[in-house]
Amino acid sequence: MLSAKSAETVRATLPAVGAAIGDITELFYAKLFAAHPELLRDLFNRGNQNAGLQKQALAGSIAAFATHLVERPEARPDVMLNRIAHKHVSLGVTREQYPVVHQYLFEAIVDILGEAVTPEVAEAWTEVYWLMANALITIEERLYAEQQVLAGDVWRSWTVTDRVAETADCTTFHLTPADGAPAPDFKPGQYVSVQVELPDGARQIRQYSLTGAPASPVRTITVKRIHGPSALGPDGEVSNHLHHRVPVGTVLRVSAPYGDLVLQDTGAPVLLASAGIGCTPMLSMLEHLAETGHTAPVTVLHADRSPADHALRADHRALALKLADATARFWYEADAEPGDGEGRMDLTDVPVEPGTQVYLCGPLPFMRGVREQLLAKGVRAADVHYEVFGPDMWLASE
Template sequence: MLSEKSRPIVEATAPVVAERMPFITPEFYKRMFAARPDLMDGMFSRSSQLEGTQPQALANSIVIFATYILANPDKYPDEVLSRVAHKHASLGLQEDEYPTVYKYLFEAIAADLGDAATEEVVEAWTEVYWLMADALIKIEKGLYASQANDVMHAPFTLVDRKETGNETVVLTFEAADDTALTEAKAGQYVSIITEAEDGLRQPRQYTLLPSGPKQRRVAIKLDHEGEMTKRHHQLALGDVVEISNPYGDITLGGFGDDGSGPLYLFSAGIGVTPMVAFLSELAEQGSTREVVVVHADRSADSWPLREEMSELVEKLPNAKLVSFFSAGGGDFEGRVDVSKLSVPSNAAAYLCGPLDFMKNVRSQLVGAGVPGFQVQYEIFGPDQWMLRDTARAENK
């Protein structure tokens, strides 16, 4: 809980801090990596820094946290904190790095705000930072403790690779040592760490697909502008990579999905991966739930994992598959149009794909009467949206 001393100061300065945070966070990362270049090796994504997505995600999380605790003095934005903590855990972030983040973040704040960064202002926002940090540390400790092992990453050998869709490869890795494997929940992801061309170890997160014992399977879409997907597409059988334990809180039956209403799975492009995992879990459970799978792509040929998804839908007695192809030839042509699907208000929806796709589909679903908190999403890379608790609050 924010102290009564700090509350009025944070309230008065929150608009300024929110306005300046997108400029503060890039400076923070610049300072931190200059002093601690080791943090870029195996933990932080270099491309996310260059693109600005990681600094933007950090800025959003701090502003959302401060705004939330001002409006809700006795609560925290638990769902947003959970999302951040899962991502931190997948990267192996440790408690002792939070003082490092604090040092360089507040140096950047002082440099940006200048004389406005008075002792009282810094003290108040220091309290905000440590309230957020302590909450994340607590969640992350729980996540680490829940794993079947005490390592951050373990070696895995590439044992199979298959092409699917357009420039997408499905890679199957098998444990290369005797590290105990945690059973993944459908929808969770892992960090895969490999060396960039200059030897710097870089992590990337990928949703786990159904796999055999002691295996991890992922699908990777080639990004011609990306630094690491090219490297991953070049992996050969027998190559060894580091893979984290599974993390991620977008799983079936979470948050706004109590499992009682119809289930709608919306995906576009490589966003198909968590949907395949969900369908596999439902099939294993012998689910009779009404499930509508909606996929958007250019064409059937460009649709990753199309055959696997179709086979899983056929195993579910009350499931159907609907396609929207921009090039024509699917069930519908063009972008996903929710009005063509007759989505009931008690539906639970899961979204995965490009951010613009998810924003468009979510807006349509909410407009059709589906409460925002019943619409969950998975975003690849740093989360610049962070709708979780906001979506819940907007339906009160």
């Protein structure tokens, strides 16, 4: 809990800090990367940095955490903290990096707010930072221990044993451990980080959902090639590298599996709604439901530009048909086939059983729209779970 004195100071200064937090985080990253260029080269997503997404996510999480401390001091925002912690451990972040972040973040705060940062204000916001940092460190070290790896040592060599073109822009990569040891267990819905060395020597990292069954000895990821400003533009440099420069036989550095969007084995009805490449975590969930003989109703919903753009479309429908009580409905903006919906996903005539557990993945506007429709149908907000590919701009905007 935030001390009473600091809580009063944070409450009084939160409007000013919140109004300037975007400028603060932008200056923070400039200072951090000037002092530690290796972090931008080998840890942070350069595409997200160029687009400003990471700055917005960091600003939003700090403001949200501080607001939570002063408005709900009896609770902790575990959803936000767990989501950040899972992403951090998939990148190999360790406790030693938090003092470095603190140094440059508070230099930025002082530079932006100037004389408003009195010793009392600095002390209060330092307390906020370390409450958040220590909460994350605790979660992260537990996650490392659960995977039986040393903190930060998440990487393992995996060999690409097959490539399958799913659509013009999506390719599935089949991976097996290069050392021949068994593949680690994962939970349906989780992802791995993949690190590749790019032509300029940078070792960039991206996360990809695991699409196969958790018990399979082969791991599969489906990578959508992102078209940036150029064929190998910064927004899609890793996805393009994987598509163009990673043939069968290539050895990749892949992390242990992480991610907090995990299918709960409750026996309750399930609704899986996705759009675009957001279908990937849903595939492993469906595999698991089929393997475990799930008997409660399962509703599978997906929206895409067209059937030709729908990666893993045949698997998506076939896995639903393997379940005892499941329906699958797809919506397409163009070239919809008989039985498919046209345009955006419309849940007006989609029945939703009481107690349904909902899992969403796709672009943020899509997930917001589907969530609103589900809440209007009586689904509890606590039963709607989601995954954002990239910085979590949903939490950052709440």
